[in-house]
Amino acid sequence: MTTSEFHANPDNFCYRHPGRQSFVLCQRCMRTICPECQTQAAVGVICPECMAEQRRNESPAQRRARRSWGSRSMTAVGGRPLVTYWILGITTAIGLLQFLPGLGPLITDALQFWAGYLYPPLSGQPFEPWRMLTVVLVHGGFIHLGLNMLALWMIGQSLEPLIGRAKFLTLYLVSALGGSVAMALIAPGTPTVGASGAIFGLFAALIVIGRHLGANVTGMIIVLAINLVAGFAMGFNIAWEAHVGGIVVGGLIGFILTRTSRRANARFWWIGLTTALTLVLLAVVAIVPPILITAGH
Structure with a gap:
């Protein structure tokens, strides 16, 4: 500056x-x-x-x-984004373990997401729905991990103190869920790793909340758009479906926050609407037509 x-x-x-x-x-x-x-x-x-x-x-x-x-209180105290730091520490530690010969592939296989884990009769895989969230813990390489953690640190510094720890963690996890649901709907045969869906959800929520507070969010929208199209323009093997899913869900949660924060029963509305959104995501992925599940493996 x-x-x-x-x-x-x-x-x-x-x-x-x-x-x-x-x-x-x-x-x-x-x-x-x-x-x-x-x-x-x-x-x-x-x-x-x-x-x-x-x-x-x-x-x-x-x-x-x-x-x-x-x-x-479950909200951030003194502006310290403690949840952000915990997510950074845990994800980075697991990401570094992925670089160890022999251990790395085992960790990736245990935590990555593929729609086949949601439909055992069609894929022959065990039913492991928790992979829709554990996918945020593993990455495709050092650059992938570094860029996601840098984005998390930058966004978390402002967003977590603004909305509180519990809401920030909820936003992160439900955005990750949204990214996995989008992968299951659009690219059911493609395994994926990374926290990008959750990160894009944080970004979208920050834009919605910033706009609600009267901030100039044009720059943030431009940065989001550049990151969204980078995979296509530069030929990266990026799961854009998870990005889109995270953006949609994160934006919706940001909208819920802005519309319920000033209500007398704000906590009731926040919990109720966020729970309803989560149930809708689970319902959508549960009724995916079986024909969409391709022989990805």
Whole structure:
């Protein structure tokens, strides 16, 4: 970031740290704040100044409740994307084990996804539906792993503190499920590995939420589009079906978040609608016409 860039568009930089670009707004003063300055609150994230003012205005009963229950919250505390770090650590560790001679192929075979594992009578494979999620743990090489983990780290820094740990993890897993469902529908005979479906889901949700908050998301949309078409333009062997599935599901979850966050019973609506979306995905993949299952192996 240069001085000229900041003066040209200061609204896209943290008001407390002008050298840090961000698209997240404090929900009380509507100023831009970076992940370090974000604190989760009932209305979304707020900046340190607004948090200090809020606590000064608390009643004695509110202070006791915050001390009693604040440490048990499932949302991100102090802007630390702990779920992002855990996913990064676990996925990277398994990815590195894939490079070990002899062990790597065993790990890949145990965790990769192929639609045949959902339809044993047609494929002769055991019924292993959990592979729709374990696919995010294995990758096709060091570059594949590195690019996905870099994207996860970059998106998680902003998105996890914004929506909270539990919702971020749910978004990641359901987006991964969406990617696997798309693979089963569009390319049922193709085995796949990688967290790309989940990553694209995070990206789509960030765009939807950013747009809802009034941020300029044009740049993010362009980056998403470039990544989506890169596999075709550069001839990479990329499972674009999983990317599309992740984008659709992640965008839907982002939409659910923006529409339920201000309701009095927001948690009920969030859990209910996200559960319904998950059940729809499972139902769709369960009724795939058998003719789509090709002899991929």
